[in-house]
Amino acid sequence: MIVDRIGNKIDDIVELLLEDYSKKRDVDNMDIFSIPDKVVVVDILNKLLRLVYPGYYREHSWRSIHLERQLTVVIEDVSYNLSKQVAIALRYDPKYQDEDEQIVNDEAQEIVIAFLGKLPKIREYVNTDLQATFDGDPAADSKDDIVLSYPGLLAITINRIAHELWLLKVPLIPRMMTEYAHSETGIDIHPGATIGKFFCIDHGTGIVIGSTSVIGAHVKLYQGVTIGALSTKLGHKLHGTKRHPTLEDNVTVYSNASILGGETVIGKGAVIGGSSFITESVEPGARVSFKG
Numbered sequence: 001m002i003v004d005r006i007g008n009k010i011d012d013i014v015e016l017l018l019e020d021y022s023k024k025r026d027v028d029n030m031d032i033f034s035i036p037d038k039v040v041v042v043d044i045l046n047k048l049l050r051l052v053y054p055g056y057y058r059e060h061s062w063r064s065i066h067l068e069r070q071l072t073v074v075i076e077d078v079s080y081n082l083s084k085q086v087a088i089a090l091r092y093d094p095k096y097q098d099e100d101e102q103i104v105n106d107e108a109q110e111i112v113i114a115f116l117g118k119l120p121k122i123r124e125y126v127n128t129d130l131q132a133t134f135d136g137d138p139a140a141d142s143k144d145d146i147v148l149s150y151p152g153l154l155a156i157t158i159n160r161i162a163h164e165l166w167l168l169k170v171p172l173i174p175r176m177m178t179e180y181a182h183s184e185t186g187i188d189i190h191p192g193a194t195i196g197k198f199f200c201i202d203h204g205t206g207i208v209i210g211s212t213s214v215i216g217a218h219v220k221l222y223q224g225v226t227i228g229a230l231s232t233k234l235g236h237k238l239h240g241t242k243r244h245p246t247l248e249d250n251v252t253v254y255s256n257a258s259i260l261g262g263e264t265v266i267g268k269g270a271v272i273g274g275s276s277f278i279t280e281s282v283e284p285g286a287r288v289s290f291k292g
Contacts, residue, residue, distance in 0.1 A: 034088065035088065036172050040084075041176045041177065045158065048078060056144075079113075083112045090107060092171040122157075129156050133150060154184065154185055155207075158181035159181065187205070192212060198217050201220075203222060203255075204223055206223055206224040214246040219250070222274070223255050225255065225259075226257075228258065243262045245259045245278075248266060250269045251270050251272070261280075265281040267283050267286065270282045271287050276289065
């Protein structure tokens with residue numbers, strides 16, 4: 001006779017977990033209606049990618065002859081679900097914590113309307129990123145190759161989407177989007193980072209760009225680059241201050257270089273060699289290399 005040893009213990013395990021959940025720690029929060037839904041946010045993001053790249057991210061039923069109708073369906077779906085998630089997220093802002101539900105819902109809808117109005121701008125920027133990637137990578141067979149397979153462009157695109165929500169002061173959701181991109185691509189770009197047009201990420205794995213980074217136009221980063229903050233004992237007390245570098249236009253940073261600090265400015269046209277460690281400003285047009 002086969003004895004179901006696990007089945008006999010399930011009730012005990014349930015009781016053990018219920019007791020553990022009752023300790024009221026941060027990890028014990030079970031108020032699911034007060035927390036944005038990660039699965040829903042990722043689904044919204046995938047639908048937004050369909051709006052940014054209508055020929056590349058599509059359902060099997062997508063037909064160009066019905067483009068207007070299908071756009072309407074996708075935008076209605078995104079606006080409805082994103083409004084619900086934004087309304088939940090707004091409660092994390094002290095301004096809305098005790099506000100009337102209808103006021104919060106109205107504000108969420110206004111934010112979503114404003115965000116959707118930014119889609120042409122997002123597409124404009126992404127098109128320049130695609131061009132920069134194609135121009136800078138002789139291994140690219142075509143632009144289709146880049147859109148369909150390059151993790152760098154995917155990470156940049158999601159960041160462009162999340163950044164607009166960040167500018168609209170939506171809590172949590174922008175970071176959820178960029179961390180999804182991080183998990184998919186290995187590229188970590190904070191939604192608060194300001195990034196100019198024609199941004200190119202080559203290979204990309206291990207790139208980190210911090211929240212207060214400012215990156216100009218025609219900047220190219222290779223794998224493993226960190227645009228980060230200096231570690232200090234002040235920690236979270238520095239929240240809201242500029243902690244990350246500024247890279248001016250036409251800067252190139254090669255693999256595994258680290259550029260750190262809010263006062264660090266990499267001048268226009270500078271080239272930072274691989275494995276360099278930079279904590280001071282670099283003059284425009286300079287060439288910096290690591291010599292071990």
